[in-house]
Amino acid sequence: MIEAPNPKIDVKTKRFIGHIRGKHPGPTLIFFGGIHGNEKSGVTALENVFKELENNAFTYHGSIYGLKGNLPALLKGKRFLEKDLNRIWTKSNINGLKEGKNRDLLIEEKELLEIHGLIQDILELEKGPFYFIDYHTTSSKTLPFITINDALINRRFSKLFPVPIILGIEEYLEGPLLSYINERGYVSLGFESGQHTEEMAIKNSIAFTWLAMVFSGFLHKGDIKDFQKYYGQLQKSAENNSNFYEIVYRHPIDDIDGFKMMEGFRSFEEVIQGTPLAIEKDEFILAEKDAIIFMPLYQEQGEEGFFLIRKLPIWVLALSAFLRRTKFGSLLQVLPGVSWANKEKELLLVNTKIAQFFTKPFFHLLGYRNRVLDKTYFIMNNRELTARNEMYRKTWWYRITIWMSS
Numbered sequence: 180m181i182e183a184p185n186p187k188i189d190v191k192t193k194r195f196i197g198h199i200r201g202k203h204p205g206p207t208l209i210f211f212g213g214i215h216g217n218e219k220s221g222v223t224a225l226e227n228v229f230k231e232l233e234n235n236a237f238t239y240h241g242s243i244y245g246l247k248g249n250l251p252a253l254l255k256g257k258r259f260l261e262k263d264l265n266r267i268w269t270k271s272n273i274n275g276l277k278e279g280k281n282r283d284l285l286i287e288e289k290e291l292l293e294i295h296g297l298i299q300d301i302l303e304l305e306k307g308p309f310y311f312i313d314y315h316t317t318s319s320k321t322l323p324f325i326t327i328n329d330a331l332i333n334r335r336f337s338k339l340f341p342v343p344i345i346l347g348i349e350e351y352l353e354g355p356l357l358s359y360i361n362e363r364g365y366v367s368l369g370f371e372s373g374q375h376t377e378e379m380a381i382k383n384s385i386a387f388t389w390l391a392m393v394f395s396g397f398l399h400k401g402d403i404k405d406f407q408k409y410y411g412q413l414q415k416s417a418e419n420n421s422n423f424y425e426i427v428y429r430h431p432i433d434d435i436d437g438f439k440m441m442e443g444f445r446s447f448e449e450v451i452q453g454t455p456l457a458i459e460k461d462e463f464i465l466a467e468k469d470a471i472i473f474m475p476l477y478q479e480q481g482e483e484g485f486f487l488i489r490k491l492p493i494w495v496l497a498l499s500a501f502l503r504r505t506k507f508g509s510l511l512q513v514l515p516g517v518s519w520a521n522k523e524k525e526l527l528l529v530n531t532k533i534a535q536f537f538t539k540p541f542f543h544l545l546g547y548r549n550r551v552l553d554k555t556y557f558i559m560n561n562r563e564l565t566a567r568n569e570m571y572r573k574t575w576w577y578r579i580t581i582w583m584s585s
């Protein structure tokens with residue numbers, strides 16, 4: 180465990196894919212590949228990009244880090260060995276691990292502590308603005324897509340990439356790395372580049388890395404000759420789809436042996452009401468209404484069978500951006516049935532028996548995403564209250580006025 184922050188970061192360890200620090204001031208980019216050990220595309224892509232960077236004499240502004248995620252699982256080519264490294268980044272869990280509760284740590288808990296220490300060191304050693312990007316792949320066929328926690332800084336930065344964007348995954352997943360980073364206020368994007376082993380998944384992550392380096396200002400667009408090629412490749416892979424979507428349903432599985440997805444679905448495929456989606460405990464699971472299927476599970480490890488998503492209309496995005504700027508959302512605790520859940524005033528506790536007039540979409544508009552506690556209560560987390568807007572205010576992409584954030 181790294182207890183005291185190390186003033187110098189040792190980049191010679193196996194964790195590092197690469198690191199470059201430019202002479203000129205600029206952003207800090209932190210890329211992760213292989214947080215899931217069976218998803219190597221991101222690692223391969225980053226290795227490829229760092230090789231290119233080292234062979235060329237670009238002018239760099241700021242710093243870039245390429246980090247490997249779950250080292251022991253990567254060696255075995257498994258999603259994880261003892262615990263999913265992308266489901267244990269909750270504040271309470273991390274604090275518990277750091278306090279060292281006299282027990283042997285699991286493999287992934289050790290990985291978490293090491294990565295956590297590195298993130299701390301980088302945040303202390305480098306200047307912002309910080310960009311965290313985490314590479315994944317899926318077991319099904321898919322268009323490449325971005326997942327973000329729903330903060331406006333994330334929306335704005337991810338909108339620059341010509342791929343679909345999925346909002347609100349934080350409501351459905353416990354403890355992903357990016358939610359932890361986003362809770363601390365930094366821009367953080369997950370990029371799912373394709374199916375685990377397909378060549379295109381590597382190519383898409385390579386293209387994404389180059390675009391991210393340009394969009395963040397680490398490289399100047401004019402300095403790299405293939406910018407248009409990379410942009411065009413992502414656009415084509417994503418079939419010109421750059422819509423925003425919201426997750427409306429997660430199908431949890433407690434017994435993976437009793438669950439089997441019907442063959443042949445791919446993410447973003449539209450299904451009509453009544454379509455059999457999976458078999459669970461010898462019964463068909465049917466689509467209850469017309470829907471868009473997302474991340475159907477075709478592998479032996481995982482906690483979600485599939486998700487359903489819906490396209491977000493432009494007016495919803497624009498209205499929510501407007502409401503958030505008015506800070507209306509920070510006044511909700513005066514309403515009956517709504518109170519602060521912690522002293523930092525970043526979580527709202529909602530009693531659904533009293534605050535019946537609220538619906539989930541209403542809270543979503545204001546930037547709140549909920550986690551259900553029990554039948555009566557749910558807890559709301561507002562990304563806008565913790566977002567470090569000040570850090571990004573001077574970037575070119577923050578300032579451009581576009582429909583979604585005007």
Ligand SMILES: [Zn+2]
Binds near residue numbers: 215316
């Ligand atoms: Zn993954």
